[in-house]
Amino acid sequence: MDLSVSIGSLTLANPLIAASGCFGYGVEYADVVDLSTLGGVAVKGLFLAEREGHPPPRIVETPAGMLNAIGLQGIGVHRFVREKLPELRDRRAVVFVNICGTTVDEYCEIARILSDHEGVAAIELNISCPNIKEGGITFGCDLNGTHNVVSAVRKVTPLPVIPKLTPNVTNVASFARAAEAAGADAVSLVNTFLAMAIDVHTRRPKLTNIVGGLSGPAIRPIAVRMVYECRQAVKLPIIGMGGIMTADDVLEFMIAGATAVQVGTANFVDPFIWKKILDGLRDYMTSHNIERLSSMTGTIDTTKRETAWISS
Amino acid sequence: MPIDVDATVIANTRLSDDYSVLALEAPDVASLAEPGQFVMIKPSAGVDPLLRRPFSIFEILRDANGSPTGISLLNKRIGIGTALLYEATPGSRLGCLGPLGRPFEPVSPPAEAWMVAGGVGLAPFVTLSEALSARGTKSRLFYGARKSSDLTHVDLFERLGVEAVLATEDGSRGMHGFVTAALEAALRATPQSQEIRLYACGPTPMMRAVAKLAAAHGRRCDVSLEQVMGCGLGGCYSCVVLTHTGGGAPHFVRSCIDGPVFDATRILWDALVH
16 A cells, blocks of 8 residues: 655645644644654745734634634744754655745745755745735735746755745636746645634624635535646645545545645644544545555546435 | 543533533553643534534542542533533533643742632642642642632532632622732732742633732742633644744744643733634
8 A cells, every 4th residue: 555645746645634724734743643754744934034023812613614814923934944854854754945035136045044954855835824914825816926036036046946825816827827837846736825813793894914825614515616626727735634534534635736736734733633633544545445646646537426425 | 642532421510500510430540630720622523513612620529439430521512512501411522632731840848839810710629729728838829809709619628628719709708899909909918028829710801910910929820721722733723822932023822732731921911702
């Protein structure tokens, strides 16, 4: 039984990657999960400099989901390579470093620094954070901006470059195409959906930032649809995410076209979820006689419609 | 290292229309717990509500031989999750992740321990009182609530040798007014030569007032802060509190792993949400 998947030149032991922003810098979770057993660990988004983020409340629960507006609090790339990367390397984690910038130059500078250090497997370009005013999403909501930042970072690093796309656009597939044309090695999608929650008694927003990003099972069907659309638009590997809680959810994304997946909000609810999902994937492979999990990617059968669920 | 157990509800004792004590079978969590630590409870099995809620470990439950068998939680019905827990029936199961967080440091004699609790903020002080009692530390509990029926488990503290000083806002039991007035009187009456450590948990305005009194009387005060918390393990960065950094710009730290117990002088009280 082979659970491994390939993202360009990178081979992952399995398709499960801890999603950026949902797993600290990885080291926080070393007590509860052997980091080397994960396909990868996408660490919290890093700017060049340290950032404090937004004042709390930073999260609020919503039906089958949550909003967050953390504001990318972080230690900056310099402290990351000094204080966190050695431990991640010792623990044999496959490290995806999520990077953010207010300018193309900042993205390139961070990518250069990371390229000079051992233990970084890939760079995920955060061009999709909905919670900060400057940078990030301004690249992710503009086709030229996406192309420019991806091609610039592509030129300064030998590491795989994986832009993380926002769902807050009319047509995500066009952004996947822009990323592919600019030389990306893969795309990850989706980041959170811009959303808000209001207290009807006081008429006040529940988050300090007023708006925040919606994640969790509530967004999963939309994310699956977006992966499916991107699969048809590009040849690049897709790392799919959005509300994955179970092995079935992973399989749904893979069948829609994802090569690997990220698990985020579910890790908050259950930090021991990784083994449960991997066991579920193995059970599925046994019962469906699947030898290689990677053979599931993009195997959706649209020639027929499933109806068995109707009586469920 | 925290563990996650599918804990069976042993009992759910209603104290009032809002408060209940939920007893959970969780021997492994109970035997690892230190004073003032917390657990993350999943109030329902499904995805709505989705997240766990932080709860101080209220009591360590033990069998006849004294071996830990479980924990109890002091629950106050406020929102969706706490309402589900108020209604939880014996035999049902709840996800229980823990123990988590930086514990209280119990002081030893000749120092005295003065605990200051407001309402549901009583929760972390049973485990602290047990640790203080084991050390033979002279302890007091300043315990305030809105009304008499909100004061609970006072006898439990008294059995542990803790002197209880009670206050209610409506005057229905103990001193009439805020518990901080009783604390201030006691601080004034105690010579500086007597070392005292204050421990506070309750509504933010109360903790802030306690911190101010402690500073005015030159006493160390540790506060246990309750913040909106997503994961309990340092992953989500939602439970942050703004802290002084000794000259530098204030810094947000995670109350789940850097707290929930903080030296009160670290906290920027103006920035704290309440």
